[in-house]
Amino acid sequence: MRARSALFDVYGGHLRERGGAATIAALVRLLEPLDFAAPAVRTAVSRTVRQGWLRPVRLAAGPGYAMTPRGERRLDEAAARIYRTLPSNWDGRWHVVVLEEMPGRDSRDHLTSELQLLGYGALGPVTWIAPRPSAELPDVLAAENVAARTFHGSHDGPDAELAARAWDLESLGRDYAEFVAAQQPTVSVVDETDAPAAFAASQRLLHAWRKFLFRDPGLPAELLPDDWPGHTAAAFFDEQTRRLAPAARRFVDECLDKPLRNESTA
Numbered sequence: 001m002r003a004r005s006a007l008f009d010v011y012g013g014h015l016r017e018r019g020g021a022a023t024i025a026a027l028v029r030l031l032e033p034l035d036f037a038a039p040a041v042r043t044a045v046s047r048t049v050r051q052g053w054l055r056p057v058r059l060a061a062g063p064g065y066a067m068t069p070r071g072e073r074r075l076d077e078a079a080a081r082i083y084r085t086l087p088s089n090w091d092g093r094w095h096v097v098v099l100e101e102m103p104g105r106d107s108r109d110h111l112t113s114e115l116q117l118l119g120y121g122a123l124g125p126v127t128w129i130a131p132r133p134s135a136e137l138p139d140v141l142a143a144e145n146v147a148a149r150t151f152h153g154s155h156d157g158p159d160a161e162l163a164a165r166a167w168d169l170e171s172l173g174r175d176y177a178e179f180v181a182a183q184q185p186t187v188s189v190v191d192e193t194d195a196p197a198a199f200a201a202s203q204r205l206l207h208a209w210r211k212f213l214f215r216d217p218g219l220p221a222e223l224l225p226d227d228w229p230g231h232t233a234a235a236f237f238d239e240q241t242r243r244l245a246p247a248a249r250r251f252v253d254e255c256l257d258k259p260l261r262n263e264s265t266a
Contacts, residue, residue, distance in 0.1 A: 001204065003040045004044040004048060007041070007045065009203055009207055009210065010203070012075040012078060013202075013203070014252045016076075018256065020066050020072065021057055021064050021067070022059075022256060023059055023061050023064040024064065026255050030199075030255045033196040033199055049065065052068055053068060053074070070139060073139065074136060077135060078210070081216075081218055082209065082213070083238075090132075093152040093154050094155060094159075095134075097120060097137070097148050097150050099128075101126075103144060107146070111144045116214045118140065120217070123166055129166055137150070159223055167217065169224070172212075173225065176230045176232070177233070186201075187204075187205050192243050194247065198248045198251065199252065201244055202248045212230075
């Protein structure tokens with residue numbers, strides 16, 4: 001886990017529902033159980049500000065950082081997929097994105113990563129599909145200075161075959177099973193009354209789970225293989241997240257409410 005990723009997870013998992021802002025001292029305290037020192041946290045904050053996800057603000061407790069509107073959109077969309085709050089019904093139409101031209105290599109690699117994160121799968125070099133449109137798509141295309149045509153369309157053929165072409169579901173299913181096998185022995189034994197430990201464990205679990213956003217678009221059940229391992233993995237993630245949540249929330253509240261000892265050196 002990198003400090004920047006941990007920062008995103010803390011804002012998305014905890015600070016978003018608490019006004020979306022915190023002092024740098026509070027952020028340092030929050031990331032300490034994840035083994036990040038103060039300089040690493042400051043560097044991650046500065047980088048995230050430069051990238052347009054956070055903005056400096058003045059809080060009652062001192063200088064802090066809040067999410068930008070762009071950051072809020074990214075975190076809200078990610079949360080909807082992490083916790084699967086998107087509508088489960090599907091009308092049989094795909095959201096199709098056709099790039100008007102192929103971007104340069106550096107831009108192409110970054111655009112590919114961003115489109116995958118939004119839930120799009122590639123059918124070809126310039127054609128992408130998703131089971132639902134992403135509200136963040138215009139921001140992503142504009143950031144890479146890429147023009148595209150977008151529309152909804154039905155596939156003239158089996159939709160399950162189209163999904164299997166756009167996403168490697170076989171490999172994804174294996175990795176979901178491995179996720180449970182790897183996380184269960186360590187997460188399930190964490191003491192849910194130990195606030196720092198519960199917070200750290202829940203954040204590491206969230207970080208591992210969030211990686212699936214790049215690979216799983218949240219396909220409707222009718223397009224997934226039978227006995228889809230993703231269902232078991234999601235149930236495990238939800239169960240452990242709920243179990244650790246009270247202590248994790250208590251730890252966050254303590255970090256945000258603790259009086260500042262030395263803001264300049266925290």
